[in-house]
Amino acid sequence: MAGTPTIAAVARHAGVSVATASRALHGQGASPATADRVRLVAQELGYRPNAVARALQSGRTGQIAMIVPDAANPVYARMTSAVQHELAADDRQLLVAQAQEASAVAAAIQRFGPQLIDGLIVVPLRPGPQVLDALDRASVPTVVIGSLPESARQGVVRADSRAGVRLAIDHLLERGAHRIGFVNGPVDTTPGRLRLEGYREAIAGAGLEHDPSLEVAADDFTYAAAMPAVRALLDRAGATAIDAIVAANDLIAVAALRALADRGIDVPGDCLVVGMDDTELAQIAIPSLTSVDLGAAARGTLAAAQLLAVLRGDAEATEHTTVEPALVVRESTTRRERR
Amino acid sequence: MAGTPTIAAVARHAGVSVATASRALHGQGASPATADRVRLVAQELGYRPNAVARALQSGRTGQIAMIVPDAANPVYARMTSAVQHELAADDRQLLVAQAQEASAVAAAIQRFGPQLIDGLIVVPLRPGPQVLDALDRASVPTVVIGSLPESARQGVVRADSRAGVRLAIDHLLERGAHRIGFVNGPVDTTPGRLRLEGYREAIAGAGLEHDPSLEVAADDFTYAAAMPAVRALLDRAGATAIDAIVAANDLIAVAALRALADRGIDVPGDCLVVGMDDTELAQIAIPSLTSVDLGAAARGTLAAAQLLAVLRGDAEATEHTTVEPALVVRESTTRRERR
DNA sequence: TTGAAAGCGCTAACAA
DNA sequence: TTGTTAGCGCTTTCAA
Numbered sequence A, B: 001m002a003g004t005p006t007i008a009a010v011a012r013h014a015g016v017s018v019a020t021a022s023r024a025l026h027g028q029g030a031s032p033a034t035a036d037r038v039r040l041v042a043q044e045l046g047y048r049p050n051a052v053a054r055a056l057q058s059g060r061t062g063q064i065a066m067i068v069p070d071a072a073n074p075v076y077a078r079m080t081s082a083v084q085h086e087l088a089a090d091d092r093q094l095l096v097a098q099a100q101e102a103s104a105v106a107a108a109i110q111r112f113g114p115q116l117i118d119g120l121i122v123v124p125l126r127p128g129p130q131v132l133d134a135l136d137r138a139s140v141p142t143v144v145i146g147s148l149p150e151s152a153r154q155g156v157v158r159a160d161s162r163a164g165v166r167l168a169i170d171h172l173l174e175r176g177a178h179r180i181g182f183v184n185g186p187v188d189t190t191p192g193r194l195r196l197e198g199y200r201e202a203i204a205g206a207g208l209e210h211d212p213s214l215e216v217a218a219d220d221f222t223y224a225a226a227m228p229a230v231r232a233l234l235d236r237a238g239a240t241a242i243d244a245i246v247a248a249n250d251l252i253a254v255a256a257l258r259a260l261a262d263r264g265i266d267v268p269g270d271c272l273v274v275g276m277d278d279t280e281l282a283q284i285a286i287p288s289l290t291s292v293d294l295g296a297a298a299r300g301t302l303a304a305a306q307l308l309a310v311l312r313g314d315a316e317a318t319e320h321t322t323v324e325p326a327l328v329v330r331e332s333t334t335r336r337e338r339r
Numbered sequence C: 001t002t003g004a005a006a007g008c009g010c011t012a013a014c015a016a
Numbered sequence D: 001t002t003g004t005t006a007g008c009g010c011t012t013t014c015a016a
Helices: A007-014 A018-026 A032-045 A051-058 A074-088 A102-111 A129-137 A161-174 A190-205 A223-237 A250-262 A280-284 A296-312 B007-014 B018-026 B032-045 B051-058 B074-088 B102-111 B129-137 B161-174 B190-205 B223-237 B250-262 B280-284 B296-312
Strands: A063-068 A093-098 A119-122 A142-145 A155-159 A180-184 A215-217 A244-247 A272-276 A290-293 A320-323 A326-328 B063-068 B093-098 B119-122 B142-145 B155-159 B180-184 B215-217 B244-247 B272-276 B290-293 B320-323 B326-328
Touching: A007 A018, A007 A032, A018 A032, A051 B051, A063 A074, A063 A102, A074 A093, A074 A280, A074 A296, A074 B093, A093 B074, A093 B093, A102 A119, A102 A129, A119 A296, A142 A296, A155 A296, A161 A180, A161 A190, A161 A244, A161 A272, A161 A290, A161 A326, A180 A190, A180 A223, A180 A250, A190 A215, A215 A223, A223 A244, A223 A250, A223 B280, A244 A250, A250 A272, A250 A280, A250 B280, A280 B223, A280 B250, A296 A320, B007 B018, B007 B032, B018 B032, B063 B074, B063 B102, B074 B093, B074 B280, B074 B296, B102 B119, B102 B129, B119 B296, B142 B296, B155 B296, B161 B180, B161 B190, B161 B244, B161 B272, B161 B290, B161 B326, B180 B190, B180 B223, B180 B250, B190 B215, B215 B223, B223 B244, B223 B250, B244 B250, B250 B272, B250 B280, B296 B320
Parallel strands: A063 A093, A063 A119, A119 A142, A142 A155, A155 A320, A180 A215, A180 A244, A244 A272, A272 A290, B063 B093, B063 B119, B119 B142, B142 B155, B155 B320, B180 B215, B180 B244, B244 B272, B272 B290
Antiparallel strands: A290 A326, B290 B326
């Protein structure tokens, strides 16, 4: 752009060398008088330092990229927002990309090579060989939100999905549920696998027998994908036979609410429902949704903080952290009293 | 990073000059044999071009920034997603920032100076003098999604809020509503102002008298902010006196559904409800929500396309486009037949 | 305290 | 077809 004044222009107008102008603007090693004059000129000219030139010189851009599976899922909106907030405190920008399939995630990671970013936060649903390989090749410090092998060189912040599901099921048992259905997301994803394990452990731990007909998996962690899965569960199990449903996330839980309502099954009167992630959706739903907070915001904050620490050289790049879940009880598991 | 090979390393290993290496990799003006050899060496070394250096040289980074008021509102998730999709086709990255207050928006615009971006898409809720000024100072081509004065130098893509509200109200009148309440967002925002105008026009156009007690405004376009506003409306107007509610967006509409349910008022039996934006929330809600599609995705796509055209030099920077609204009818305004 | 000069990694004139 | 050279805007040695 011809219109954008460079530091050379500022220096010329101020009658100093480029180096002096740089020092004056940077704040170090120029006489107060010179510094003031240069700053004034810069102001008048509307000088703004060119971030690209500075980045080339310094090797850092101040930008962090984040790859999430589904930007439309409120849980990632929450996570992203937490990351952005944490980064803003360090005056860094967040760049969000969306990729779900292993190949797309790998491609996205590769694309952020020695690029315009200083660090990377990846939320992989399916951390298979392809993704792990791409992560190992990433040329900037990387923190993963999700599960990775212990040996992984990347920093990891994870939820405790299994404990979360157990929390949900213990709660349902307490409220008198006996036949608890489970609507999962895809089992080939990390959360899908862990949540199924958590479900089976909790059922077994309660002394209930394992009934495969109570388990069903949606093709995706979305409302649309969950609907047929929920319907299949209700058809198969016989609607009255189920007295509670645990959903692998809030979108799936809301689909369950809808499917139950369509069949005239009252929640929580005839069937209890628990979601996971504790997104805004849980408050909004009618009835409002009991949900397991898997610490989305906390994970985002921790991941961002860890990445910043690594970039500052303050921390090991490979630290693994786990965030504890918490149950938030709402109407979908509470017998009605008022109104 | 010491580990990242530069083009100089590739050139050395291939026994050619840096310029030849660049040409070989770029695909122009090198002999096939040389090109193959250089590409092979680059492959072996794991060479990845440094985007920052390229950007400094070419003056473009391939990055577009977008500033939205509220990343958690599904309508912006939708818009952002559409933009990202459009940009990806041109191999560009999207950088999303969140800012709502005029000062924050202005600051965000300023921060993206001769920075790491080639273009900017801004979605301002309150395009006051401060924001307009910042927009005029933006050092990259900018497209605004929202309303701006005709004289604005920026490209503009806008929804037709007024027509949208009219669509909603005509629909409600058709379904027999007589006393239609309106739950707006903040009136000092562009959508708030236009939607209120649309409401009044439509009411007047139908020959109904203007009743200020039917109008209420939330402090923000969110579920939480809408709740007290909806309650105030119901309290004030007398719950039975209202037979339909138009909400300024889906989040507010869902709050209305909740407040009505809390009072035992059946939707759509006793009161019809229409939302705006036609987000995923409208499908998810129970009852599902009739909503006016203001073309969020279309606006995103158009804004991105226009920005790309400007960057290519194919288009005027100041084009103004309006997207037509469409009504999507669902349960919240449909008397029940099945189930 | 200041200036001259080198260089970050790359592309593109200009010569050869 | 290839190499040499300059330069994008900035920071930072090294001298003065």
